């Protein structure tokens with residue numbers, strides 16, 4: 001099978017959600033497809049009511065195909081400090097026309113404030129590797145793994161766009177979505193992530209710096225998070241920029257011009273346009289803008305998040321030795 005689903009940009013590309021059909025009759029929820037985690041969880045009729053804020057709730061009692069996984073629980077914490085936990089049902093799940101008849105659907109009984117505040121997301125669709133799934137007493141498999149036998153090719157693709165709808169493809173590569181060749185790089189999934197190494201970077205039109213940047217491709221992280229040395233070199237080029245305690249990151253006057261950012265992929269490079277490198281004004285001062293590139297020192301891992309991923313057409317290939325493919329678009 002081959003399928004695709006619309007990736008809807010939420011709140012100026014903070015996250016991208018896709019419609020996911022769960023249960024019989026179908027209940028459709030908007031889930032944040034996250035290549036940085038491996039739990040499929042949903043807001044549910046089981047979620048503490050004071051932690052719900054407009055999200056669509058999955059109701060397992062209204063699904064004739066839902067089956068309770070007795071004794072199973074899950075509990076996850078994300079890189080941004082957000083958390084959620086609960087119990088687990090299996091049910092039929094269809095995404096982009098691809099159906100898994102018995103997918104573990106983790107029900108949130110509790111979520112942290114970040115998820116409560118995020119009314120645009122009804123839960124997460126983890127698409128990293130099974131080794132970091134949090135289900136107990138034993139792990140459950142991701143949708144991607146469960147769908148493997150029905151996918152024409154064991155891969156999914158991300159075509160995320162700036163402030164508009166893009167798409168995720170499942171089981172095939174839509175050659176109309178990119179130009180030129182796809183450059184494939186090896187993936188190190190030993191930590192459960194889509195780990196890969198970029199060969200270097202350039203700030204605006206400055207010389208390219210050859211240096212290994214070991215990181216992960218994470219659709220669930222909004223920004224591009226890199227080593228302090230690179231981040232400092234970048235903001236040195238922006239007049240009036242500073243690393244703000246108030247805003248917990250690099251900010252600059254919205255009137256300043258902002259350079260593009262180029263990163264290496266195998267023998268080629270990808271350039272993130274200037275306007276992707278400015279996420280807009282901070283919450284309480286519309287003359288102060290927040291950078292799309294920030295330090296990775298908080299997570300200890302470099303993260304090629306949406307700011308980088310939306311500059312390319314990206315293939316997540318899950319073969320036994322997984323690879324990442326990058327193409328211009």
Ligand SMILES: O=C(NNC1=NCCC1)c1ccc(Br)cc1
Pocket residue numbers: 034036037077078079080082193216218220221299301303
């Ligand atoms: O949690 C991570 N990615 N996904 C999401 N973030 C927020 C909601 C979903 C994440 C994964 C690996 C590393 Br290293 C840092 C962060």
